[in-house]
Amino acid sequence: MTTELITQETLANGRTYIHRTAAHCETGVTCALFRDKGLEISEPMIFGIGSGIFFGHLPFIKQTGLPISTFRSIPGLVFKKAAKRLGAKVFRKRFRNQQKGMDELRRVIRTGQIAAVTTNVYWLSFFPRRYRFNFSGHNFIVLYENENGFRISDPALLEYTTDCSTEDMERARFARGPMEPRGLMYYPISINPHPDxxxxxxxxxxxxxxxxxxxxxxxxxxxxxxxxxxxxxxxxxxxxxxxxxxxxxxxxxxxxxxxxxxxxxxxxxxxxxxxxxxxxxxxxxxxxxxxxxxxxxxxxxxxxxxxxxxxxxxxxxxxxxxxxxxxxxxxxxxxxxxxxxxxxxxxxxxx
Amino acid sequence: MELEDELFNDGLPKAYYKQNDKGQYVLETNAPWAEKVSVALLISGNRANLEEIRKAVIAGQKSPLCYYIEMRQLTPKMLAKAAGIAVFRVKRHLRPEIFAKLKPSVLNRYTKALRVTLEELKTVPNI
Structure with missing residues (x-):
């Protein structure tokens, strides 16, 4: 069952966005963001350039009462490192104020720029039941706003784009607990189309x-x-x-x-x-x-x-x-x- | 067995890397068996816990707040942050006699943080 399913979406300023499935949320998102800016690069490549592979045992951070053994670097680092090494200029911001965070997201997607957000998985109702537990490190891309809330593209999970209600989004972005996302939002501003x-x-x-x-x-x-x-x-x-x-x-x-x-x-x-x-x-x-x-x-x-x-x-x-x-x-x-x-x-x- | 199939047959597969016959890596969507087993164990554990707490609430040993914390997979510490109430107060409210005396203003904070209605917060579902 090897498939390359492609869904197209039209953004606020008329550009088209192509949704492709990936294996991991952060590398998939990074890959999609760079592709949107015109740099064709595969997901494993991003993973390697961003030094994603790691092993760590964190007995002091508990998830549903169990210590974390992670197989990857800290969420957010892959994007940061890959962007730096490929010579991209990025916007990356956390918000203290919920309202400001949502307003900024709306402003950005209205200009036709797609933005990635970090969220807590538990509050996303489009997620399958089995994955919904308190883990604040899931990334996906927000495409544009519509009557149901936001149109999003989740490369790691879905083969198609989907809707996410405004309430879900607000809750998921500003969930409290270990590793709070605090409304983290990021996108590349510009990227070198022919990086080394x-x-x-x-x-x-x-x-x-x-x-x-x-x-x-x-x-x-x-x-x-x-x-x-x-x-x-x-x-x-x-x-x-x-x-x-x-x-x-x-x-x-x-x-x-x-x-x-x-x-x-x-x-x-x-x-x-x-x-x-x-x-x-x-x-x-x-x-x-x-x-x-x-x-x-x-x-x-x-x-x-x-x-x-x-x-x-x-x-x-x-x-x-x-x-x-x-x-x-x-x-x-x-x-x-x-x-x-x-x-x-x-x-x-x-x- | 049934739980595993129930959990993984919702038509939302995830992608995994796998080598094809030529040795190249491609994406496929079959979840490994180990994942199904571990997820089923953790989820069945959570459900059993929740059921136990529900019975304890009905028996009057714990407050309904306990049940909703477990349902939302939170801890008193996380709820305290989300609701803006001190941790020690949240822990006190886990006792049924204290929870019963709470003012609506405090309960409203909990309903917002836990995303339940006020009526729901006062009781637990009686199945």
């Missing part, structure tokens, strides 16, 4: 390696993976079987569900490496891409083993938490190797 993509790729990859290997706190990067893996192994003793299952399910949710494109962004990064390999004509990058795919497969296997644990929680399965944690340790080891290799390969590339 090779240079941007190199900077992006270097930054990625730094993020994954260089942060001296054991919660982030490869070290974070090891930390979580060891925690997973200890969970059933420490928390009891049922609670341990819940925690594991939360990791899986963050890994597979939140628009990661599968296996916690690993497949998307592999797609980026593949594209970069073509761009540079480099065999090494292609090999690294294959390695990343293999790591993604192990993440998937981790997910399957964990799901079996969850599924058979009443009968106590033969799959154990040790096995799940072990798979995660393997991922950590292989990713460390991969990013070290990538660092070496990038050092030899020429912009």
């Amino acid at each position: 993509i090779r240079k941007a790729c190199i900077i992006g990859m270097q930054d990625t390696c730094k993020q994954m290997l260089g942060i001296p706190i054991p919660l982030f990067g490869v070290k974070g993976m090891r930390h979580v893996a060891q925690k997973v192994i200890k969970w059933p003793e420490k928390l009891g079987y049922i609670e341990a299952c819940r925690q594991l399910a939360h990791i899986l949710r963050l890994q597979e569900e939140m628009g990661t494109g599968g296996a916690g962004f690993r497949y998307m990064f592999a797609a980026f490496l593949q594209e970069a390999g073509e761009l540079f004509g480099s065999k090494e990058l292609n090999e690294l891409s294959n390695e990343m795919t293999a790591i993604g497969d192990i993440w998937r296997e981790f997910a399957v083993v964990s799901s079996r644990i969850i599924k058979q929680r009443k009968t106590k399965s033969e799959e154990t938490f040790e096995k799940a944690g072990g798979l995660m340790l393997i991922c950590a080891g292989r990713e460390e190797e991969l990013f070290k290799n990538l660092r070496d390969v990038v050092g030899k590339l020429k912009a």
Whole structure:
């Protein structure tokens, strides 16, 4: 079922906007914004240039009472970094006052400029029931205003554009709680139509390696993976079987569900490496891409083993938490190797 | 089993990257099994919690506010910020005897923050 569904919309000033599906909300939105300004670039490319891949365990931020293990950098950073590296001028603002935030959005979309907003997923009624929980980091594009509220394009979720009522929008943009969006709104003002993509790729990859290997706190990067893996192994003793299952399910949710494109962004990064390999004509990058795919497969296997644990929680399965944690340790080891290799390969590339 | 299918058969698939036969990455829309299982577990957990609280409210051990906090997947801290009421007051209002004495002005703040009507806020649905 590989489809490229396209929906067209006419904006306030008569320009057409083409809606395309993407795997992740932020990269999809960034990609659509840049495409609207005339820069054709693929989603994985944005992801790689913006150094989106990451791992972090945040026990101090709780989501429905469960600690977050994130597989991506902080929401908003991909757009910021990609824009900087591709030489785009951007408008990016948070609002203290709700009314001002909504007025500014209306003013901007009336001029025919599309704007992306960050929202809380829970309050969006067009969302399917299963994704609606308090997570303030979903991005989509507002196209224009109509009688039902706003016409929006959500590349990560829908294959078509949809309506969002004004009340929903206001609530979702100004939801309170962890990681408040505070009405964050952003769009590129101008962009260089022929940016130096090779240079941007190199900077992006270097930054990625730094993020994954260089942060001296054991919660982030490869070290974070090891930390979580060891925690997973200890969970059933420490928390009891049922609670341990819940925690594991939360990791899986963050890994597979939140628009990661599968296996916690690993497949998307592999797609980026593949594209970069073509761009540079480099065999090494292609090999690294294959390695990343293999790591993604192990993440998937981790997910399957964990799901079996969850599924058979009443009968106590033969799959154990040790096995799940072990798979995660393997991922950590292989990713460390991969990013070290990538660092070496990038050092030899020429912009 | 039923819950998973119920949750994922609403005709709104998400896209995932996948390698095709030539080794190129393309988008496909089949949700991985692991995602279905984990989402089903978390959602069934939430629903069970909500049901438990509903029964506790009917039994008079907790205030209806408790139920609506759980329904909107908030915590007292988040609700306090949204409604503009101090956290310790929100926590006090979780006790039914104190909640029953609240003034309409305070209740109105809660109704705005939780997006429920005033009548709804005073009771819980009795199924």
